[in-house]
Amino acid sequence: MAFKGIIEVDTQRCKGCSVCIANCPTKSIQLSKTVNSKGYHYAELTGDGCIGCSNCAVVCPDSVITVYRVKIQ
Amino acid sequence: MSISIEEIKKPENIIYRKPALLTDNVMHYCPGCSHGTVHKLVAEVIEDMGIQEQTIGVCPVGCSVFAYNYIDIDWQEAAHGRAPALATATKRLCPEKYVFTYQGDGDLASIGTAEIIHACGRGENIVVIFINNGIYGMTGGQMAPTTLIGMKTSTTPYGRDPKLNGFPLVIADMLAHLDGTAYITRQSVHTAPAARKAKAAIRKAFEYSQKGIGLSFVEIVSTCNSGWKMSPVDANKWMEENMFRKYPIGDIKDVLNTK
Amino acid sequence: MAEKILMKGNEAIAISAIRNGVDGYFGYPITPQSEVMETLMKEKPWETTGMVVLQAESETSSINMVYGGASCGKKVMTSSSSPGVSLMCEGISYMAGAELPCVVVDVMRGGPGLGTIQPSQSDYNQIVKGGGHGDYHNIVIAPASAQDMYDFIDWGFELAFKYRNPVVVLADGIIGQMMEKVELHPMKPRRTAEEILEAAPWATTGKPATRERNIITSLSLDADIQEKFNRKLKNKYDIIEETEVKFSEYLAGDAEYLFVAFGCSSRICEAVVDELRGEGIKAGLLRPITLYPFPTKEIARLGKQVKSMMSVELNLGQMVEDVRLAVAGSCPVHFYGRQGGNIFTPEEIVGEFKKANGLA
Structure with a gap:
């Protein structure tokens, strides 16, 4: 069974701490080049490797990540 | 098989989101602070158990003094170190309620040692969430009772020296010796598996508190990246390499010994 | 019964x-x-x-x-x-x-x-x-x-x-x-x-869906919010001072000399008043029953009636400051006290009263 996922980041509330990036098993998160209204580079999805495991969201101290997942096989 | 983002991003495909019990207030914590993650886990446990209306929280003095802004339950804000005394009376007067304190290491392990030890000694049927990051965060990074030997803080600028500053208190192990404690565990929230285990421990503590078997104590070994002067990711690594040696992760006591 | x-x-x-x-x-x-x-x-x-x-x-x-x-x-x-x-x-x-x-x-x-x-x-x-x-x-x-x-x-x-x-x-x-x-x-x-729930709707009784969460706290980091709260307290204290003052008087109506004493001291002073009245001296007693709010108005009124007052306390002179503030100089206010756990006798107070008022 395989999954495909995406994450949705509340970019205005993200503080760019990067704990999600360190916890992503598929290296699918990066910090944005632009900053939000508070001046933080925020987390964003990169590439199409996200498997919707939720690890990023579980460790996010500010609860800014929503995870979507679908079964693809 | 290819699938578009629009096809995935449908409400029925959501598998993780901010718990409804967390308010929309932006947390005042520094980026990467463990407090936010632990708040979320506590909110999830209360939400999962459906006990919002039966839960009363007591917050401390320290960084988490504003915990009441973030979890949507009734709260009491205690004087520094006194949260277990408030929780004691609250639980004894309202035994049907779930009562928990949320305290840092300055609050619980320094100024509040009398209150936590005697709440444990009396076997109060409350939950204590103890955030141990080895430093005073709110006041700007001073030494805590749990600061490691050699660790630099603003009041141990050359590193904690036992001759000058004494030794760290290993609070959870001390409390495990008291007959009034039912469940003592030490967890962390720096990785997803660790956070999931911490959540299970918090849930067990809440469940135990209604069994009349004594106090349940969940220590979360945490980071204070601004106090430690590290990036959040580096702080997590440093915690694994240094804090876990003095404060090892795992259950210390469980009178029901259930897994 | x-x-x-x-x-x-x-x-x-x-x-x-x-x-x-x-x-x-x-x-x-x-x-x-x-x-x-x-x-x-x-x-x-x-x-x-x-x-x-x-x-x-x-x-x-x-x-x-x-x-x-x-x-x-x-x-x-x-x-x-x-x-x-x-x-x-x-x-x-x-x-x-x-x-x-x-x-x-x-x-x-x-x-x-x-x-x-x-x-x-x-x-x-x-x-x-x-x-x-x-x-x-x-x-x-x-x-x-x-x-x-x-x-x-x-x-x-x-x-x-x-x-x-x-x-x-x-x-x-x-x-x-x-x-x-x-x-x-x-x-x-x-x-x-x-x-x-009726007497204390603000209490932490567990948050139902029907109300906002109740938070018991004394913390506000914002100076303006704290000041607003301080003024709210002041309004409350003003109402308390206006409505809750309680005191009792003993032969104060025609008194020329007034004792002010609270608690056990007031009971001893009743005997002092009796003794002085027996000697033909018009003494009276005011006992504050509420110490906060203090019976300031009544003491001020009596300050214009009597020749002098004496605050009698088991301390070095604490309430006497409030008596003097109330009287605001309209009559002399003397003090007599014992300390350390010693207790005055009525005779002792009578002697001190006469000395203070030149009646010895």
Whole structure:
């Protein structure tokens, strides 16, 4: 069974701490080049490797990540 | 098989989101602070158990003094170190309620040692969430009772020296010796598996508190990246390499010994 | 006919708490008030009314247990004596700041420091003027008999909930230890959960979906918000000063000389007034029953009537400052006091009165 996922980041509330990036098993998160209204580079999805495991969201101290997942096989 | 983002991003495909019990207030914590993650886990446990209306929280003095802004339950804000005394009376007067304190290491392990030890000694049927990051965060990074030997803080600028500053208190192990404690565990929230285990421990503590078997104590070994002067990711690594040696992760006591 | 029982003032506190529907008592042993908790433990009210009684690990902890209980809208109290009350002052300030109702009984003994275990009135400044930090007032009521000890618990809770403010029953070792007849009023049941919701809608009773969460706190980091709160407290104190002043007078109507005394001192001064009246000297007595709010207006009025006043206290002169502020120079205000646990006799006070007024 395989999954495909995406994450949705509340970019205005993200503080760019990067704990999600360190916890992503598929290296699918990066910090944005632009900053939000508070001046933080925020987390964003990169590439199409996200498997919707939720690890990023579980460790996010500010609860800014929503995870979507679908079964693809 | 290819699938578009629009096809995935449908409400029925959501598998993780901010718990409804967390308010929309932006947390005042520094980026990467463990407090936010632990708040979320506590909110999830209360939400999962459906006990919002039966839960009363007591917050401390320290960084988490504003915990009441973030979890949507009734709260009491205690004087520094006194949260277990408030929780004691609250639980004894309202035994049907779930009562928990949320305290840092300055609050619980320094100024509040009398209150936590005697709440444990009396076997109060409350939950204590103890955030141990080895430093005073709110006041700007001073030494805590749990600061490691050699660790630099603003009041141990050359590193904690036992001759000058004494030794760290290993609070959870001390409390495990008291007959009034039912469940003592030490967890962390720096990785997803660790956070999931911490959540299970918090849930067990809440469940135990209604069994009349004594106090349940969940220590979360945490980071204070601004106090430690590290990036959040580096702080997590440093915690694994240094804090876990003095404060090892795992259950210390469980009178029901259930897994 | 109401039941009358001979008991100590301290025992009257305990019996009154049980009979007036108090939900919880949290205390720590200290002379001369240990009989309060001893009586409660002997009576086992948890088996009858359901009242919680708990011996805490310190006075610091007992007042914070009171904070927790009061946060739940419960009628909770503690008692102690001077050094123990010093430890409670942090908690009392927090309760004033969080606007929590409670009753604290201070059975005063000699100080400063560990002092003596004999009676004293030396905590007047601490309790009436503050004690803890910040801009706040306790409501302070001063019993003068075992019956007052019994009655003031219920009255104290009435005031505490009416104003969401700590109430201190300021007693002393004489009243605590003295045995007198006490008339017991009919039992009052403890409040039901519904009655608590009505009396204390602000309390942490568990958040239902139908209301915002209740937060008990004394914290505000914003100067403007704190100032607004301070002014709200001031408005409350103004209403208390306007409506809750209570005092009693003894032969003050035609008095040319007025004694001002509270608690046990007021009872001794009654004998002094009788003695002086017997000698043809028109003496009278004003006993403040509320120390905060202080009977300032009445003392000011009497200041224009009498030739002089004398404040008689078991301390070095604390309430006398408030008497002088009230009189505002309209007559001389003398002071006589004993300290360290010593108690004046009526004859001693008569002598000091005559000396002070040139009547010897």
